[in-house]
Each structure stands twice: as C-alpha cells, then as structure tokens.
Amino acid sequence: MSQLRYVAVLVASCTAVLGVSYHKEGTVILGGLFPIHGYKGYDQCGALLGPSRVQRLLAMAQAVDDVNNNPDILSGVTLGYAIYDTCSRESIALNQSLNFIQHTCEKRVACQRQIQYSNLVGVVGASFSTSSMLVSHLLALQQVPMISYISTSYLLSDKTQYPFFLRTATPDNLQAEAIVDLLQYFNWTYVSLVYSDGGYGFEGMRSLQEKVAQTDICIATVQQVCRSSTDRHVEDVIRKLQSYPEARVVIMFTTIFETNMILSASLRLNTTGQFVWVGSDGWGTTTEEMSGNEMAALGAITFQPASCAGSFTAFNADNNNPWLGEMIEAGMIQNATCNQTTAEACKTVMAAERDDPIVHYVRDAVFAYAHALDSVIKAFICNPPKNISCSILFNFITLTAVPPPPPLRDALLNTTFEGSCGRVKFDANGDVMGRYDVRNLQRRADGGFEHVIVGKWDSIDRSIKIDLDKHVDVSDPEILWVPTSVCSEPCPADLQRIQRSNPCCWDCVPCPDNHVVVNGTSCVQCTLLETVDDNECVTIPPVWLTHSSLTGMILTAISLGGAVSTLVAFFVFIVHHEHPLIKASQISMHNLSRLILLGLFEGYTHVMVICTKPSYVTCLINRLMFGADFTLIYAPLLTKLNQVYRIFSGASTSVVKPRFIGSHAQVFISVLLVLIQLLLSAVNLIMTPTKVMSVPTGSGEEREVELACLTRESNLQEVVASILYNLLIILLCVYYAFKTRSLPACYNESRFISFQVYTTVVLWVAFIATYFSVSTPMNR
Structure with missing residues (x-):
C-alpha cells in the first residue's frame, strides 16, 4: 500500500520530471529506462556511469534497428524508441515513466514539456528491482507491459501484484x-x-x-x-x-x-x-x-x-543521443565520425574492455516485443477477410490513440524465439530459464x-x-582462493559431537569408557561382552582356565601329583592289607579308609576337569562334584569317628555291642551322606539348568570375558546349600574328634584327625570369606 500511495502522489504531482530522452520515431514505440548517470542526491543526477551502462542504452537502439532491418518480423511496421535516464534512483525512474502514460496536467508548466506516446506498446526496463516495482504499478494503470533486463527480485514474479511485468533476467x-x-x-x-x-x-x-x-x-x-x-x-x-x-x-x-x-x-x-x-x-x-x-x-x-x-562492443548511434557528447568526452566512445549538429548517423565503437553481459538481455527484451507484436498483428488484425494490409490497419489503430490490443501481454507470455544466448521462453510468471x-x-x-x-x-x-585453475593471465595467475568456512570441523570417529545453539557448531568430546560414537552425535555403550576397537563394538574373545596357562600348569601338576600319590596309597593299602601296620586298624574300618582315598582321588581329578574348556558336560560334572568332593572325604571320616566314639563310650556303660558299627553299615551310612549332597545338587540342577555363559571380568583396558558355567548370582543357592552341608559334616567331625581325644594310644588316631579337621575349618573359613567378598565371578 505504501508503494501505491507513493505512485499516486507522484502521478498527481507531475513534478521533477527530467524529460530528456534518446528517441527515434516509429510506427510503434518502445520505452526504455536505463541508469545512465549516478545519483547525486535530492533527485539530481550525478556523473555518467561506466561503459557497461552506456552499452545497455545503445544495445536497445541497435536491437530496434535490427528488428526494423529484418523482413521476417513486423513487415511494414517499424519500431521506434524513447529511452530515459533513471539516474540510478527509484524516484527519478518513476518520474521518467510518467512520459509513457496518458494523463492531463492543466495549469502545470512542468507537464507541458512532457512527450506523450500514444503509440507506446511496452517498456524495456527498469534496472533496479525497486524501480521496476514502482514503474510497473504505474504502467499497469494503462495495461502497458514491461520487460526488465536486470530486475531480479522474486516479488516481481507475483502476477497478482505485477500483472504486466516480465523479465529476461533470472529471478x-x-x-x-x-x-x-x-x-x-x-x-x-x-x-x-x-x-x-x-x-x-x-x-x-x-x-x-x-x-x-x-x-x-x-x-x-x-x-x-x-x-x-x-x-x-x-x-x-x-x-x-x-x-x-x-x-x-x-x-x-x-x-x-x-x-x-x-x-x-x-x-x-x-x-x-x-x-x-x-x-x-x-x-x-x-x-x-x-x-x-x-x-x-x-x-x-x-x-x-x-x-x-559474440561481441556487442560496437554500436550504431546518432546525434539524437542527448548523452553522446558526455560519452565522447569521458572516452567511452572512440572513432566517432559524426557531426553532432547534423542528423547524419555516426559509427561508434565502445571503449569498454569487455562486453557487458546484460546487453544480451536488453536485446532479448526488444526482440520479445517484436515477436509478440508480430503474432498479435497476424492473429488479431490480419484474420478478417479484408483487402487491407496489416501495416495499414496497425498504423490506423495505433495512430488514432487506440491502446495496444489487450492480448499483447498474453502474446509475450506465449512467445518463444532464439535469443542472444539461446531459446527464450517466458513461464506463467513472466520469468525465463x-x-x-x-x-x-x-x-x-x-x-x-x-x-x-x-x-x-x-x-x-x-x-x-x-574451474579453479582458470585465471586471467597465464604469466601471473591469481588462482581462485577456496578457504574453509565452517563453524566446527567434523569430529573424529571416536569423539562425540555436542551441539551448541547453532546447528553447525559443536564441540568434540570423548565418550565414556566402553562407549562408541553413533552418527557422530551420541555415545552408545557396548555390551559387557564387547570392547571398543576403531569406534566399533567388537566381541571380546572368551578365555578360560587352561592347562597351558601358568595357573593351570601349577594346578595340573599338583593335581597329578596328588592323584598319583592317592593311587599309590590305595594300591599299597590293597596289596599289603595283611601288613601289621594296616592290620593295626580295625578290619571294619578298611572300607571307610578306601572311601576316603577315593574321595581324595576324585578331588584331584576334578581340578583337572576345571582346567578344561567349559561345556555342557564339564559344567555338569563341576556342579555335581563341587560339593561331593568334600562330602566323599569327610562323610567316611565322620562315620569312622562316630564309630570309635560309640564303641568306647558304650563299653563303659554296657556290654551290649552298639548297633550299626559293622563294616557294611558304616559304608552304607557314608554313601548315604554323599547321596544327600548329590540330591541337593540335583535339585539345583532342575531349578537352574546347566549352561555355558560368557562372564565379563575386569575393567578398562583389562576387561576380559570368561567362559563360565554359571555366574555367582545364578548359582548362589546351590553353592550355599553345598557349603552349609559340608560345613555341618566338618563341624560334626570336629565335635567327635574332640570327644575322642583321650582314647587309648593304639586307637588315638583322633589326634591326627583333629589336626586335619581343624586345618580344614580354617581353610574353609578363608575360602567362604574370599568367595563371597570378591567382585569377579568365578568359573564352576
């Protein structure tokens, strides 16, 4: 609305119109608005602009001449032009455009100097988008189309606001x-x-x-x-x-x-x-x-x-150009052979170092009008079957002050022709490719x-x-400088991107231990069984206690030594059962001694099973024998101590032989105690089936994954039950060892048993405290 108000005020005032134009008569006239001078201030023109701006002015005049010299376009109709200087200012451009509209300014001296163009069909210009916006509003009052050669504002594509505006420049x-x-x-x-x-x-x-x-x-x-x-x-x-x-x-x-x-x-x-x-x-x-x-x-x-x-540095000009003298004095035109006081045409050569690329779009604008007018004449004027030439009828219409046919704008939108740089075609918004x-x-x-x-x-x-290598002078090239213009460089693969307020700016920070960076923006933790390798979660190879490791070799050596020693003792015990030393013990207790040796042998061989790779079979053996190892040793020992105690304590009170002191009864009792331990393990096997698990151990760079049968948490009930049962048997052994401490010398093996049991208690207390206090799960 402010623009329309501005237009209305200036149209009504008719003041500050310069009125100087470069014109040429023709059947129809094209207006032109070019910034030939700079702006001095207070709506005054400044110095003449450079050769490129002069080229655009002369390019329009030459394009009009080229159309007139082309017999295939507008045959019998000549184009003329009226070009005005906008002095690089929107207000002056609007004032100059007043010359193109029909209006009456009574009692105003300034308006008497205006030139009225009743045969105006369109305007080429303006240069600046702001100027084109104002001028287009004004020309739309008379339905005069306007084609700009350089105005690129996207607002001008709005046909509801600028219905008569087109352009050969790219928006x-x-x-x-x-x-x-x-x-x-x-x-x-x-x-x-x-x-x-x-x-x-x-x-x-x-x-x-x-x-x-x-x-x-x-x-x-x-x-x-x-x-x-x-x-x-x-x-x-x-x-x-x-x-x-x-x-x-x-x-x-x-x-x-x-x-x-x-x-x-x-x-x-x-x-x-x-x-x-x-x-x-x-x-x-x-x-x-x-x-x-x-x-x-x-x-x-x-x-x-x-x-x-193609070069457009050479143009034709004549002394109708009101700025020709300035151009010659400024050195913008050379080889001028004309006399400005006569109407004789002169040949001029522009002194610009390079072609101005805008001259192509100036020429395309002129030719767009020519082709559109040609199609309008042929389609809307020559169709009636009358023996009248197109030129005569068109002259009659234009010279009798009849406005140009309304379809001219539509004809422009539908015009397609070969322009200076290729095919020119307007879209529905009046824009070109x-x-x-x-x-x-x-x-x-x-x-x-x-x-x-x-x-x-x-x-x-x-x-x-x-083309980065293209430069103006081979002898001293100035290669195109391509700096870095980024807020933050990409983070390394192992660093996380922490966003700042601007989405292009961030900080690179490391992720916590055992985390990898995903998409550069977040840290994702690897599983406990994985480690970080080149910012990827890689499965940690599982380890287990092997016979080839130092600990495994020590345990294997001790186990083999103990197993061999136990076998030797068992062999000697069997072969030399008639030896007086062996006969010194009661015959009924020989089987219990064999059971104890069997328990020792089983314990030593169990250690070697523990040092093998965990599997379903080895895990099953380990779980069953974890408690049975100790029970198989201490159950016969408890039975033996109980037998000795009952024999000597019963002899002092009765002559009747105590019950269940026979060899077979003692073996049965020992086996029954072992079966109770196995039953506890079997119940736990049913509640928690055996399976091989990967258990993380250690932390940081020392993290490992141990191949284990069950973690402490999943096997806690079984461990507690086995330990408590064996502890009960050991404590009973301690009790009977204490009670039999004063037996006759030939039966006083309780001293050795007591020493062994007391040592076991100490070791078990240390084992239990260690087992339930360490943080690392153990294989079993």
Whole structure:
C-alpha cells in the first residue's frame, strides 16, 4: 500500500520530471529506462556511469534497428524508441515513466514539456528491482507491459501484484539456489549474509534463507546496509562479521552502491583478505563500478546472467543521443565520425574492455516485443477477410490513440524465439530459464583487475561447474582462493559431537569408557561382552582356565601329583592289607579308609576337569562334584569317628555291642551322606539348568570375558546349600574328634584327625570369606 500511495502522489504531482530522452520515431514505440548517470542526491543526477551502462542504452537502439532491418518480423511496421535516464534512483525512474502514460496536467508548466506516446506498446526496463516495482504499478494503470533486463527480485514474479511485468533476467529465487549450490560445492557450511535495503536486497535475503533452511548450511549473522548508512554504521557491520571468524564467506545481496560502501569500510579497517565475498548480480559486472575498492574485493565470487559468444562492443548511434557528447568526452566512445549538429548517423565503437553481459538481455527484451507484436498483428488484425494490409490497419489503430490490443501481454507470455544466448521462453510468471556465470575478481599481471568467468550454473538440472585453475593471465595467475568456512570441523570417529545453539557448531568430546560414537552425535555403550576397537563394538574373545596357562600348569601338576600319590596309597593299602601296620586298624574300618582315598582321588581329578574348556558336560560334572568332593572325604571320616566314639563310650556303660558299627553299615551310612549332597545338587540342577555363559571380568583396558558355567548370582543357592552341608559334616567331625581325644594310644588316631579337621575349618573359613567378598565371578 505504501508503494501505491507513493505512485499516486507522484502521478498527481507531475513534478521533477527530467524529460530528456534518446528517441527515434516509429510506427510503434518502445520505452526504455536505463541508469545512465549516478545519483547525486535530492533527485539530481550525478556523473555518467561506466561503459557497461552506456552499452545497455545503445544495445536497445541497435536491437530496434535490427528488428526494423529484418523482413521476417513486423513487415511494414517499424519500431521506434524513447529511452530515459533513471539516474540510478527509484524516484527519478518513476518520474521518467510518467512520459509513457496518458494523463492531463492543466495549469502545470512542468507537464507541458512532457512527450506523450500514444503509440507506446511496452517498456524495456527498469534496472533496479525497486524501480521496476514502482514503474510497473504505474504502467499497469494503462495495461502497458514491461520487460526488465536486470530486475531480479522474486516479488516481481507475483502476477497478482505485477500483472504486466516480465523479465529476461533470472529471478532472485533461482540466484539463491545458485548461491546455495556454490556453497555446497565448496563445502561452505557457515557463512554470513549482508543485504541492502529495498525489495532487491530484502527479497534476495529472504529467498536465500529459505533455500539455506533446506540444507545443512547455517548463517552466522545477517546484516543490513542502506544507502543512507553512515561510515560508522558500515564499519560496525564489518566488525560484526569479524566477530564470527569461522564464517570466512560473506554473501552479499546488495547493489553496487552498498557494495562499495562495504568494501570501502573493509579497506579502512584493514580487513582485506579476511573474507571471501560472494556477490549477487547486483554487482560484479565490471571493475569500473568498484570505485577503487578492487583490492578489498580481490577474490570475490559473483553471479551474473550467463553471457554468450559474440561481441556487442560496437554500436550504431546518432546525434539524437542527448548523452553522446558526455560519452565522447569521458572516452567511452572512440572513432566517432559524426557531426553532432547534423542528423547524419555516426559509427561508434565502445571503449569498454569487455562486453557487458546484460546487453544480451536488453536485446532479448526488444526482440520479445517484436515477436509478440508480430503474432498479435497476424492473429488479431490480419484474420478478417479484408483487402487491407496489416501495416495499414496497425498504423490506423495505433495512430488514432487506440491502446495496444489487450492480448499483447498474453502474446509475450506465449512467445518463444532464439535469443542472444539461446531459446527464450517466458513461464506463467513472466520469468525465463535461469543461467548464471560464476565470476572471480582477479588481478592481471599489469596490475589491473578483471572479473573472470570460472564457472557456470544452470537451473534446468541444478548443475554448477567450477574451474579453479582458470585465471586471467597465464604469466601471473591469481588462482581462485577456496578457504574453509565452517563453524566446527567434523569430529573424529571416536569423539562425540555436542551441539551448541547453532546447528553447525559443536564441540568434540570423548565418550565414556566402553562407549562408541553413533552418527557422530551420541555415545552408545557396548555390551559387557564387547570392547571398543576403531569406534566399533567388537566381541571380546572368551578365555578360560587352561592347562597351558601358568595357573593351570601349577594346578595340573599338583593335581597329578596328588592323584598319583592317592593311587599309590590305595594300591599299597590293597596289596599289603595283611601288613601289621594296616592290620593295626580295625578290619571294619578298611572300607571307610578306601572311601576316603577315593574321595581324595576324585578331588584331584576334578581340578583337572576345571582346567578344561567349559561345556555342557564339564559344567555338569563341576556342579555335581563341587560339593561331593568334600562330602566323599569327610562323610567316611565322620562315620569312622562316630564309630570309635560309640564303641568306647558304650563299653563303659554296657556290654551290649552298639548297633550299626559293622563294616557294611558304616559304608552304607557314608554313601548315604554323599547321596544327600548329590540330591541337593540335583535339585539345583532342575531349578537352574546347566549352561555355558560368557562372564565379563575386569575393567578398562583389562576387561576380559570368561567362559563360565554359571555366574555367582545364578548359582548362589546351590553353592550355599553345598557349603552349609559340608560345613555341618566338618563341624560334626570336629565335635567327635574332640570327644575322642583321650582314647587309648593304639586307637588315638583322633589326634591326627583333629589336626586335619581343624586345618580344614580354617581353610574353609578363608575360602567362604574370599568367595563371597570378591567382585569377579568365578568359573564352576
């Protein structure tokens, strides 16, 4: 609404209209709006701009001549032009556009100097997007279409707001895509953004933010620079950019005016080389625009509409050009052979070092009008079966102040032709297919500067191609500088990424012990049976007590020695059973002694089973024999002590022989005590089936996995039951050993038994305390 109010005020006022134009008569007229001069202030024009801006002006005039000289287009109809200078200012562009509309300004002297174009069919321009927005609103009142050659704001694609606006330039939303593709090409994920005030900068900034939001790129800071900004404000912007040192790349959606303000501030603050400037098409056309700031911009990467083969540095001009004298004096035109006081045409050659890529889009705009008008004439005028030529009928319509046919805009949208750089076709929004040149500001060997095309971008397949080795001068190349512009480097595989407030910034920290990094963002703990190897959870090879280990060899040696000794004793006991020493013991107790020797042998062989790899069979043997080893030794010993005690204690009170003191009864009692132990183990086997388990042991780098039958927790009930049962038998042995301490000498083996039992008690107390206090599970 503010723009419409601005338009209404200026249309009503008819003041400050410069009225100077470069014009040529024709059957129909094309208007032109070009920034030929700079802006001085207070709606006054400044100095003449560089050769590139003059090229655009003359390119329109030459394109009109080319159309008129082409017999296949607009046969019998000639194009004319009326080109006005916008002086690089929106308000002046709007004032100049008043020359293109029908209006009456009574009692106003300023309006009497205006030229009215009743045969105007369209306007080529304007340059800046903000100017095009204002002018398009004004021209829409008369349904006059407008084709811009450089206005790129995405807002202008909105046909509800700008129904009569088209452009041969690529809109900013595609430029934003091109910039994002460039950032991804160089892996720049952390950048800053500077934009100018007005529609061009703001919409460019907004489009870029929308495209960046769809990627993993982050914008560190967004800063705005206005034409009215003071030097101090612009320097503060540079300091703000410096506060994000990781963001080496600065994207600039600015016009050349704000760009020079930023580059000048960079020179004053001596920040040259700290940033890589990535510029939009608002600057980077020619080095003449940079006003001595080339060193600050050295290495800048800019986007410009794609150029094509062919030179347009030579143009035709005549003395109707009101700025011809200025151009000659400024050295922008050489070899001028015309006399400005006559109407004789003159040949001019532009003095620009390179073609301005925008001239192609100026020419395409003129030819778009020509082809659209040609189709309108043939479709809407020549169809009636009347013997009247198209040119006569078209002249009649246009010269009688009848507005151009309404279908002209639709004809433009449906126009397809071969333009300067390829096929031109407008979409429903009045936009064309996007192609950009990627340019790099380099320094030549002679000290000059030049924008060198180092890449291409195409919107058809979203492809970008960069040639890093392309430079302006082979003798002294300035290779494209590609710095790192990321907030945080990727974390090593074994470090976790801890996110900061910005998604592109993080800290790399180690994971806790026995953890691996997953997706770089989280730590996941390996299982107790796994260890970390190259940031992967790797299963720890299980270990077990083997005969080849030091401990296994010691235990095996002791077990073998004990087993052999037991067998020797058993053999001697059997072979020499008639020996007086053996006969010294009662015959009834011989079987109990054999059972004790059998228990000792079983205990020694059990140790060797423990040193084998755990399996279902070995685990079953270990669980059954864990308690039976001791029971098989101490059950016969308890029975023997009980027998001796009962014999001698009963002899003092009765002559009757005690019951169950026979050899077979004693063996039966001993076996019964062993079976009770086996029954306890069998019950536990039913409650907790036997299985081989991997049990973690140790910690840190000393972590191991032990192959075991059952952990302490799962086998606790069985262990407690076996230990308590054997402890009861041992304590009973202690009791009877104490009671039989005073027997006759020939029967006083209780002393030896007591010593052995007391020693066992001490060892068992130590064993039980150790077993239930250590933290490492044991094999059994």
